[in-house]
Each structure stands twice: as structure tokens, then as C-alpha cells.
Amino acid sequence: FSFPYTSTRTVHDRLHGGLLAAGFDQEACHSRYQSAMYRRNPGRRPSEHLVSKLRRHEALQRRCGPGTAAYSSALEQLKSGKNAGASPADPDCRYLVSISYRGLGNRILAAASAFLYALLTDRVLLVDSSNEMGELFCEPFPDTTWLLPWRSFPLWNFSFDTQERYGRMRENGVLRTNDDVGSSSPAEVVPPAFAYIHLDYNHTAYDQLFFCDDDQRLLSSFQWLVMRTDSYIAPGLFLVESFQEELDMLFPEREAVFHHLGRYLFHPTNHVWGLITRYYRANLAWAQRRVGIQVRVFPWEPDSPELLERITKCTQEEGMLPGLVETEEPAAAATTASGAKSNAVLITSLKAWYYEQMKGMYWENATANGEVVVVNQPSHEEYQHYGVKSHEYKAWAEIYLLSLTDMLVTTGKSTFGYVAQGLAGLRPWVLLKQANGTAGHGWCSRDMSLEPCFHIAPSYDCKRRHDSGEIVPHVRHCEDVPTGLKLV
Ligand code: GDP
Structure with missing residues (x-):
């Protein structure tokens, strides 16, 4: 393929500094390796830590994704309605189902944020295939699919009223952190097989506990998480202390988080x-x-x-x-x-x-x-x-x-x-x-x-003492939406 229009820069880094894996079928997705030829601005370089994390994550998606034995047994667990507790059949295969909605920009940002959360928590990311994700974007992970096979999936309706909504389970005491000990709890509550993270416009302060350390510990005990949002929640993840060290290594340039995730994930079909x-x-x-x-x-x-x-x-x-x-x-x-x-x-x-x-x-x-x-x-x-x-x-x-x-x-x-x-x-x-x-x-x-x-975005830190735009220097309020948060 020769491209006559670009300037003197003739060597194109088609893998974006190692961000993309080599070896995909080029015919199935022309854009993946051709896009560098159309960009004058080669973009920021990904950190080595991000590159190696992506390769490990691709292996995880392959090992645990749809069609594998691990996926089938995790699905059985989900169908049983019982929490896998400390001993799921394959403890390394845990899942995040991302349901995005509204316009295309919203859906792209929500999927990118879900992927960041999946990277941080070593979960397999599966995206809702019902809103053209498969028609618009090539598969981002080699030799597997990121599209959730809905037909075999036992759950479909996620809303504010869902019993397993995380904020609801925190509010009614089904799930409790160490800080809650001493408060009265319903007798013998057993957590369900999954938690539903609701970060929609009508979420409550309990839903926003998602951005707190203690709550991330609670969530890590679920083999299945389902997240529904239309937002770019990544700045909120930078407020969770237990993620901060890893995020520093993955993204030494804070303003290039979506830049890398977007160039990694979204290749036009x-x-x-x-x-x-x-x-x-x-x-x-x-x-x-x-x-x-x-x-x-x-x-x-x-x-x-x-x-x-x-x-x-x-x-x-x-x-x-x-x-x-x-x-x-x-x-x-x-x-x-x-x-x-x-x-x-x-x-x-x-x-x-x-x-x-x-x-x-x-x-x-x-x-x-x-x-x-x-x-x-x-x-x-x-x-x-x-x-x-x-x-x-x-x-x-x-x-x-x-x-x-x-x-x-x-x-x-x-x-x-x-x-x-x-x-x-x-x-x-x-x-x-x-x-x-x-x-x-x-x-x-x-x-x-x-x-x-x-x-x-959350307005305060988890103890509700500090304005969320003043907790860490690289998460600030946005100029266009003053209550929002962005990485700088
Ligand atoms: P937002 O609403 O501006 O945050 O952007 P979204 O992409 O989430 O939703 C707006 C939707 O309206 C887009 O996804 C398109 O479907 C449509 N739209 C808005 N502006 C344009 C435009 O300039 N060109 C095209 N083709 N569609 C647009």
C-alpha cells in the first residue's frame, strides 16, 4: 500500500509505539494498521508499562473470553444466582460487562472507561453488542471477541430498580465495608452472583461509593460486574487510592489516558x-x-x-x-x-x-x-x-x-x-x-x-471533606462543565 499524500515522514509507526499488537488479520480490519499513514501527528508514546499490561490483558481476554471453558463455567455460576465467594472455578477469570448508551461519543467514552477499570482490576471486558459496537469497531483483542453473547447471557434488564444495584445493596446493608461494622445489618444476607454498577444520570450518593477504596475491595469479591454508564468515568478512577500507583505507571502523562485507550480500542470497521x-x-x-x-x-x-x-x-x-x-x-x-x-x-x-x-x-x-x-x-x-x-x-x-x-x-x-x-x-x-x-x-x-x-462526577472525596477537584493535582474541574472532572 503506498500513500502519496503525506509529507517527508515516510516511516509510519503503524503499531503506535507498541500500543497495538502485531499479527491481526489485516484484511479483516484495514484501519488498524493503516491509520498511522493518515496521521500527521504521530501522537504520544505509550509507557512500556502500558504496552506490557495490554499484552497481558489480551492474553486474559483470550483465556477467559466467550467460547472458552472458563467462560462457560463462569456463566453457569452467574446463572445459579449464587456468589462464587472466594472460590470461583477459575479465580483468574473475572468479568466486567459494559453497557453504554446515548450518542456515539458517549458510548465510546463509556467503553474506554470500562476498559480502564477492567485493566486495573484484571477483569475480562465484554461490551454490549446491541448498539452497533460490532458494526462500528473492529475487535480490539486478538483471537477472541469483546462482544457479549447476549443470547446465552442470563441477565438483560439493568436500571435503578435492579435488586443487585451496588448503591442499593450498600444502602440497605446487603454489602458492608469495615467502616459500617456496628451498624445494624439484615440477618444472614448472602451477596448475589453479580453487582450492577449504575452510573447513570439518576445515580445516588451510594452508587458513587464506587469511587472509594473500601468499596473497591468489596467489589473485588464479585466474579461478575455489570456497569451501565454514558460517561467518561476515568478521572474518578484516579481518585481511588488503591489504583493510583498502577495508574501512575500506566499513564505517566495524565492528559493522554483517553488518547492511548482510544487509539488502542477503536478501529473503524x-x-x-x-x-x-x-x-x-x-x-x-x-x-x-x-x-x-x-x-x-x-x-x-x-x-x-x-x-x-x-x-x-x-x-x-x-x-x-x-x-x-x-x-x-x-x-x-x-x-x-x-x-x-x-x-x-x-x-x-x-x-x-x-x-x-x-x-x-x-x-x-x-x-x-x-x-x-x-x-x-x-x-x-x-x-x-x-x-x-x-x-x-x-x-x-x-x-x-x-x-x-x-x-x-x-x-x-x-x-x-x-x-x-x-x-x-x-x-x-x-x-x-x-x-x-x-x-x-x-x-x-x-x-x-x-x-x-x-x-x-462525584463532588467530594469519600469522607466528604474535600472538593473532588482539589484532591490530587491532576484531577481538576472542567472549564466547559464546572462540576465535572478531567485529567490534566
Ligand atoms: P454529544 O451529544 O455532543 O455529547 O455527542 P454524542 O456523539 O454522544 O451524541 C450526538 C449524536 O448526534 C452523534 O453520535 C450523532 O449521531 C449525532 N451528531 C451530532 N453531531 C453530529 C455531526 O456533526 N455529524 C454527524 N454525522 N452526526 C452528528
């Missing part, structure tokens, strides 16, 4: 890779500079000239795109400049209006420095179509295309944008809701890290 590469070659490859602009708008919002102004002011004042000449007759230099820089702008949005305005602006006016600006947008789906495959494919292709640009402008609070910036390894310029003049020039501000924000 061949169909989506076709959407990405065809678009890239036609619209982005030739440009000397590629600027990605994510305009997250909702169907009920009117087109906003104010937001358009913010986008153009941000891109021009921060030096991403050239300014325009106001007069109708541009200087000769602007029309004849040969060798002037070429800029390709990739806009992603549910609506076409912002793209049409920007495209018109750079056609009807000359740029002040003679640079060429071409503006494109792959689709405008108008609204979010739940469960429609072609819509999901486009969303994933567009997130990925954004991640192939050289500079990124994003809409705050959007998980769609978070995934793009993390995969890219870029700190984006975030469009501010109000031009309040406090941050930067007021139109947008540079994000403090590559990391996504954990939106519905």
Missing part, C-alpha cells in the same frame, strides 16, 4: 474506513493545513449568526485561518500568489448553515495573505437518528476525520468533540458560549488538556 479514506483523499489530503471545526447544534436551535461570528473570529484571531479582505477588488498579490498556503476546513455539524456561510465567505472574499481556503462538510443529518446504521457510520467517520486534522475547534460539553480531540492528540480551541472576554480573546479558549470531561 472496513465500511467506515472506506467513508473516512475516500473523504480524506478527496477533501483533506492535498492541503498543507487541515482545520477541523465541530459545530454541535441541536435540531431545535435556530441558525445562529452569533455562533458563526465566534467561529470565524476564533479561527482568524488564533491564526488557524487567514483573515479576509474587505474590499471587492483584492490586491494583485492575493490573486496571483503562487505557492500560497492551502487550507482545508472540515466542518462537522447536524446542520449545513454554518458550512454554507463559511464556504461563501471564503469564495466571495479574498484572503488577506493570498492563502487558499476550501471549506467542506461530509453530511448534515439534521437530527440524531437513534439506531440507524448509516447515521452511526457517518457519525463515526466524521469523529475520526476530525481527529485527522492539524488543529481543532470544538463545541464545549460535547462527547463527539472529546473523542475527536483525544484520538487526534490535540488540545482544541473550545468555542465559548458567551464572549465573556475572560478567557483568551473571548471567542474561544484553548483546552487545558486532551482529555474528555467526566460530566456527572
Whole structure:
């Protein structure tokens, strides 16, 4: 495979510094080993500890995953409804089932966080296959599957009312930590075969005990855990003391956690890779500079000239795109400049209006420095179509295309944008809701890290004495969601 468009860097590190395992079937998933050729920014290097941990984890997934004897016996245990206690048939095979939901960005962040938790607790990760995970992403682990085989799985309904919800079992005393000794407990309670970790929008303070050391000890006694969340909970895991040493070794660069996990886990399937590469070659490859602009708008919002102004002011004042000449007759230099820089702008949005305005602006006016600006947008789906495959494919292709640009402008609070910036390894310029003049020039501000924000994060530490954004220096409140937490 030869790729004519990249600059002088001809040797591509297709395994991302050892992050990816060699030896996968290349035909089954073209993107896995080709993606490095499309990235100008090679990204951060993973630590050796992370690389060796991933290889060990792959072996665990193979040994205990669906189709193995260990999996069958663990499933029998789960069906029996009884807790395996201290002696499951195979003590090394313990499981985390991750159920993610909502938009694609949410689902990607939730699955990445579940994987981090699985790595930290040596559990096999199985993901819900009912929301297109298998159609959008290649298998991340060699010679096994991460898709939960629902048909043979005995449980299906997980909600606030589930008896085995962890927060509920803590609240009603079915599960107790050492600190609880002395409080009255129901007579002879036997823990169930699994615990359900509910980190949905309606979780309680008891559910959030998940982020506490003593509770992690309790959870380690379950062979099966099921987790349902739409959030990037990784910053919360950095607050659990017993995980901190391992996390330091895995991720010496705290702001690159999702960057590594995302590049490791999420490889577009061949169909989506076709959407990405065809678009890239036609619209982005030739440009000397590629600027990605994510305009997250909702169907009920009117087109906003104010937001358009913010986008153009941000891109021009921060030096991403050239300014325009106001007069109708541009200087000769602007029309004849040969060798002037070429800029390709990739806009992603549910609506076409912002793209049409920007495209018109750079056609009807000359740029002040003679640079060429071409503006494109792959689709405008108008609204979010739940469960429609072609819509999901486009969303994933567009997130990925954004991640192939050289500079990124994003809409705050959007998980769609978070995934793009993390995969890219870029700190984006975030469009501010109000031009309040406090941050930067007021139109947008540079994000403090590559990391996504954990939106519905715990507010305090486990003893409820400290603000969660002030416990460790690398977990802070987010700029776009002040109650959220992010790694910096
Ligand atoms: P968030 O809601 O911004 O946090 O992002 P999500 O990805 O979780 O959910 C938004 C969903 O709306 C996406 O997954 C897409 O289905 C759709 N969507 C939003 N913006 C775009 C866009 O720019 N392009 C496409 N193709 N779909 C989008």
C-alpha cells in the first residue's frame, strides 16, 4: 500500500509505539494498521508499562473470553444466582460487562472507561453488542471477541430498580465495608452472583461509593460486574487510592489516558474506513493545513449568526485561518500568489448553515495573505437518528476525520468533540458560549488538556471533606462543565 499524500515522514509507526499488537488479520480490519499513514501527528508514546499490561490483558481476554471453558463455567455460576465467594472455578477469570448508551461519543467514552477499570482490576471486558459496537469497531483483542453473547447471557434488564444495584445493596446493608461494622445489618444476607454498577444520570450518593477504596475491595469479591454508564468515568478512577500507583505507571502523562485507550480500542470497521479514506483523499489530503471545526447544534436551535461570528473570529484571531479582505477588488498579490498556503476546513455539524456561510465567505472574499481556503462538510443529518446504521457510520467517520486534522475547534460539553480531540492528540480551541472576554480573546479558549470531561462526577472525596477537584493535582474541574472532572 503506498500513500502519496503525506509529507517527508515516510516511516509510519503503524503499531503506535507498541500500543497495538502485531499479527491481526489485516484484511479483516484495514484501519488498524493503516491509520498511522493518515496521521500527521504521530501522537504520544505509550509507557512500556502500558504496552506490557495490554499484552497481558489480551492474553486474559483470550483465556477467559466467550467460547472458552472458563467462560462457560463462569456463566453457569452467574446463572445459579449464587456468589462464587472466594472460590470461583477459575479465580483468574473475572468479568466486567459494559453497557453504554446515548450518542456515539458517549458510548465510546463509556467503553474506554470500562476498559480502564477492567485493566486495573484484571477483569475480562465484554461490551454490549446491541448498539452497533460490532458494526462500528473492529475487535480490539486478538483471537477472541469483546462482544457479549447476549443470547446465552442470563441477565438483560439493568436500571435503578435492579435488586443487585451496588448503591442499593450498600444502602440497605446487603454489602458492608469495615467502616459500617456496628451498624445494624439484615440477618444472614448472602451477596448475589453479580453487582450492577449504575452510573447513570439518576445515580445516588451510594452508587458513587464506587469511587472509594473500601468499596473497591468489596467489589473485588464479585466474579461478575455489570456497569451501565454514558460517561467518561476515568478521572474518578484516579481518585481511588488503591489504583493510583498502577495508574501512575500506566499513564505517566495524565492528559493522554483517553488518547492511548482510544487509539488502542477503536478501529473503524472496513465500511467506515472506506467513508473516512475516500473523504480524506478527496477533501483533506492535498492541503498543507487541515482545520477541523465541530459545530454541535441541536435540531431545535435556530441558525445562529452569533455562533458563526465566534467561529470565524476564533479561527482568524488564533491564526488557524487567514483573515479576509474587505474590499471587492483584492490586491494583485492575493490573486496571483503562487505557492500560497492551502487550507482545508472540515466542518462537522447536524446542520449545513454554518458550512454554507463559511464556504461563501471564503469564495466571495479574498484572503488577506493570498492563502487558499476550501471549506467542506461530509453530511448534515439534521437530527440524531437513534439506531440507524448509516447515521452511526457517518457519525463515526466524521469523529475520526476530525481527529485527522492539524488543529481543532470544538463545541464545549460535547462527547463527539472529546473523542475527536483525544484520538487526534490535540488540545482544541473550545468555542465559548458567551464572549465573556475572560478567557483568551473571548471567542474561544484553548483546552487545558486532551482529555474528555467526566460530566456527572462525584463532588467530594469519600469522607466528604474535600472538593473532588482539589484532591490530587491532576484531577481538576472542567472549564466547559464546572462540576465535572478531567485529567490534566
Ligand atoms: P454529544 O451529544 O455532543 O455529547 O455527542 P454524542 O456523539 O454522544 O451524541 C450526538 C449524536 O448526534 C452523534 O453520535 C450523532 O449521531 C449525532 N451528531 C451530532 N453531531 C453530529 C455531526 O456533526 N455529524 C454527524 N454525522 N452526526 C452528528
